[in-house]
Amino acid sequence: MRDQPAPRALIILVGIAAAMVVLYGIREVASIAGPVVLALVLVIAxxxxxxxxxxxxxxxxxxxxxxxxxxxxxxxxxxxxxxxxxxxxxxxxxxxxxxxxxxxxxxxxxxxxxxxxxxxxxxxxxxxxxxxxxxxxxxxxxxxxxxxxxxxxxxxxxxxxxxxxxxTAKILTSGVGRRPRLVTALGIFTHKTRRYLIVSTVFGLIYAVLDVIALSLLDVPLPLLWGVLALIANYIPNIGFLIGLLPPAMLALLDGGVQKMLLVIAAYTITNVVTQSFILPKFLGDAVGLSTTMTFISLIVWTFVLGPLGAVLAIPLSLLARALFIDSDPSAGWAQALVSGKLPGG
Structure with a gap:
């Protein structure tokens, strides 16, 4: 008698359940998993x-x-x-x-x-x-x-x-003949992660320096602190700009009133639009390979799992998950299109 394949709905439900177990397990050891991932990302950089x-x-x-x-x-x-x-x-x-x-x-x-x-x-x-x-x-x-x-x-x-x-590099190279898809996927992961980190860091530094200069000219207290915060928040997708803006804007409100707060918001908005919206995409290109929706979901999931460090590492962690579970699977072309937001061959 021929074996019947498992229903697709059952496979999906089992996969979701397994993912939840893994994520909750990582969350329980977040104090160890977070530094491990951070160290890995920094070594790649x-x-x-x-x-x-x-x-x-x-x-x-x-x-x-x-x-x-x-x-x-x-x-x-x-x-x-x-x-x-x-x-x-x-x-x-x-x-x-x-x-x-x-x-x-x-x-x-x-x-x-x-x-x-x-x-x-x-x-x-x-x-x-x-x-x-x-x-x-x-x-x-x-x-x-x-x-x-x-x-x-x-x-x-x-x-x-x-x-x-x-x-490690030699071991991965030796595995090309046995697991070519996995080795290629991991190579793409390291390339995309490194490009994302380097380009984001360079433009994050430019953005932070411009913010520090603007805050210093506006006489907002502790401009260096808010510049470092802007640099760190630059790695947080979607909401990083607001995280970097709110503390200095509130301090400007207390220090000089509504007018100074509005000037801080205007300065941050101008520097963010120029560096992050106009210039950065030309250099970063398609380095991330994640759609806007998947980027936002990644932020929520990894922040839940690893806390604030997960928000900073959301993009590299999602790229690693994509390499291990999607890019290494030759039959997962539809999943690649789903997470990247682009049609196959587009």
Missing amino acids: VSPVRGWLAARRAPIWLQVAVPFLIVVLVLLGMVGILTISATQLASLLPTYAPQFDRLLTDAQHWATTHGLSNEMINRGLRSFDPGKIVELAQSLLGSLIGILSAMFLIVVLLLAMCLDAPV
Whole structure:
């Protein structure tokens, strides 16, 4: 008797259930999985440096040490800037309590003149407590301390992956005859991830520098902190611009009123439109290979699984998942078209 194939609906349901189990499992070990993925992505980003040194027959120790030191210095510099700036922010916010109270009073007066009931206004005012801003700053400091504690694990993983990178590359090359689709898919993943990171970083730095200059000219406190935040938020798809904009805009509102806030919003919007909307797509091209819908879903899923770090790594993680489960499967051409938003051959 001939075996009957399993119903397609059953296969889909089992696949969804398996994916949920895997995602929840990763979520339970997010404190380990997040640094592992971050280290992998950073090693991929600096792999051209190792390739350049290998082409010039540099010693193996130099091929390992140079990319490793580049990544570590960048990480330490960013964490140092964030730590110092966040400490200054925590001491600065309480001084804005009078301005915060005045803004709430003005907002209450405006709402009353436009027909809102006092009960609704009082309910909204109870949710705006200046003390909560201080608590938010303190929680930010706590998160930075957590990042510092995870830095040791990230650095160790970076060193291990840098040491293994030459051997790993040879092993992948040797697998072309056995698993050509998988090796090709992983090669495409590393190429797209590296191109995405390098181009996004270059334009993120330009965007951050322009924001720092604008904030300095507008005399908004802690411009360097908001510049680093804009750089980090640049890696978060779809909503990164708003994440980088809201804190300095709110601080500008407390420091100089509505006019300064609107100037900050205008400056951020202009620099974002110029760098991210007009120039970046010409250089990035089709490096990501994910549709707008899939990019947004990736952001939601990986943020749920890995927290804030998942939001930053949403694109590389989705590219890795695509390489393992779609690009390596010769019968998944329709899935490639679905996630990329392009017809096959288009």
